[in-house]
Amino acid sequence: MPYPFTFDLSNLSRPFLEELKRLARKLSRPEVLIKAAKSMVRKFRIDQKLGIKPSEAERVVSDLLHLYSVNERLRDSFHLSKHRVLVLPHCARKYMDNRCKALFDPSIPTYICASCSEDCLINAACSLAKALGYDVYVVPGGSCLRKLLSRGYDGVVGVACPEEVVRAESLLAELGIAGQAVPLLRNGCANTCFSLDLLKEILATP
Ligand code: SF4
Missing domain, CATH: 3.40.50 (Rossmann fold)
Incomplete structure (x- = not known):
């Protein structure tokens, strides 16, 4: 299902994006990603910055973590x-x-x-x-x-x-x-x- 809400991450801070990439490099299990997403939403107040509910912000951040972790995992085969x-x-x-x-x-x-x-x-x-x-x-x-x-x-x-x-x-x-x-x-x-x-x-x- 597509997200039933809209978001704009284009103005989020560089420290948030750096942390996203850092965590994605070391985490991959879905339950760990969800936990990390909750913690990032709290730490960077993503729901307030984006004007969406905390559960919506957690869903987006968890998907972003998943995306970056897939990039990490497939990078070597993509090189080839x-x-x-x-x-x-x-x-x-x-x-x-x-x-x-x-x-x-x-x-x-x-x-x-x-x-x-x-x-x-x-x-x-x-x-x-x-x-x-x-x-x-x-x-x-x-x-x-x-x-x-x-x-x-x-x-x-x-x-x-x-x-x-x-x-x-x-x-x-x-x-x-x-x-x-x-x-x-x-x-x-x-x-x-x-x-x-x-x-x-x-x-x-x-
Ligand atoms: S640059 Fe290409 S994609 Fe963009 S509006 Fe023009 S034709 Fe469409």
Whole structure:
């Protein structure tokens, strides 16, 4: 189930993000992650900062910890991957109406960015990934993932809601594909965002 609430993590402090990564490096068991998430929410007052309930904040932070711990676990096999793809969410496009000039190819399915806006996150991410040899898909939803990943890839970088990444983990294991994830920092149906710096860092994995 998608989160029944919205959040914006884009202004959270660097110490919070550093702690998230530090804990994810050493924790992996779900019950330990949940406990750590509760403690982080209390310590950094995440519910108050985001204006959501403590239980909602704990769910997001727990999913983020899980996401970073999966990244840690799959990093070595991702290093070895040779045929990589970047999967981006269409909700991070600058425009969600006909001002977005991307073409939609339903056969894949993917939006094909036409680079109409220099300050569009999707445009920037597509350019970065293509320059590094990645195939890129801008997808209308997570249900397309199995079809896309069955096109012969052995490595995937996915930008998605933390909870979608948690769900995709079993699909990657089933298909034998190494993944790295970049979480959406702001969720919702439109105007979502992610860290281009983190994406850059992951895409550049040799
Ligand atoms: S840059 Fe690409 S994704 Fe962004 S609004 Fe334009 S066509 Fe759409």
